[in-house]
Amino acid sequence: MLRLTLAGTDTLVTTPLCAACHHSPAGCCAAPPRVALADLARIVLRGGRDFLLAELRAGRLLPGPGNMWLVLPRRPHPSGVLACGYLGPSGCVLPPDRRSSTCNIYICDEALARDDDPATASRTRTVRDDLETELAHLDAELAARAAAHFPSGPPLDAPFLDWLGDTFRTLPPKR
Ligand code: SF4
Numbered sequence: 001m002l003r004l005t006l007a008g009t010d011t012l013v014t015t016p017l018c019a020a021c022h023h024s025p026a027g028c029c030a031a032p033p034r035v036a037l038a039d040l041a042r043i044v045l046r047g048g049r050d051f052l053l054a055e056l057r058a059g060r061l062l063p064g065p066g067n068m069w070l071v072l073p074r075r076p077h078p079s080g081v082l083a084c085g086y087l088g089p090s091g092c093v094l095p096p097d098r099r100s101s102t103c104n105i106y107i108c109d110e111a112l113a114r115d116d117d118p119a120t121a122s123r124t125r126t127v128r129d130d131l132e133t134e135l136a137h138l139d140a141e142l143a144a145r146a147a148a149h150f151p152s153g154p155p156l157d158a159p160f161l162d163w164l165g166d167t168f169r170t171l172p173p174k175r
């Protein structure tokens with residue numbers, strides 16, 4: 001049932017098991033992740049700079065502390081729970097290249113254990129864990145460079161997002 005699409009930081013994991021999530025009618029989207037600097041950079045490199053600025057202006061994304069990450073605000077969902085504002089009646093309304101990597105790769109161990117293909121589930125767990133480590137490394141690098149480049153705190157504007165995308169492209173992979 002698992003579908004694992006390997007594509008570096010654009011890797012995507014999907015499974016229909018999440019439609020019957022035992023934790024919440026809104027699944028993981030009841031507790032949306034932050035959109036970290038590495039996520040912002042990836043979205044910019046996929047052509048989403050103006051999308052981010054428009055969503056910030058509309059209040060569908062909110063700045064986190066120091067502008068070092070963004071918040072996905074929760075709103076009432078038709079299922080009756082509070083959930084990410086991008087969760088529609090049939091799932092996330094954003095394409096994968098406009099979401100955080102966590103939205104694209106996270107799948108809980110319980111869902112992995114329920115999958116009918118243990119080999120793919122095991123491979124997915126490894127990919128998920130490795131990518132989370134890699135993204136944490138990239139995010140820390142970006143945060144350090146942003147703090148040095150913008151000592152008063154990075155502005156959430158077009159030049160900063162362009163700088164973020166360009167800097168992300170030059171980061172060395174984790175050793
Ligand atoms: S990953 Fe797990 S907790 Fe998240 S929606 Fe799927 S089944 Fe639910």
Ligand code: SF4
Pocket residue numbers: 028029031032033072084085086087088091092093094099100103
């Ligand atoms: S952006 Fe989409 S996948 Fe991520 S928490 Fe919001 S609704 Fe869920």
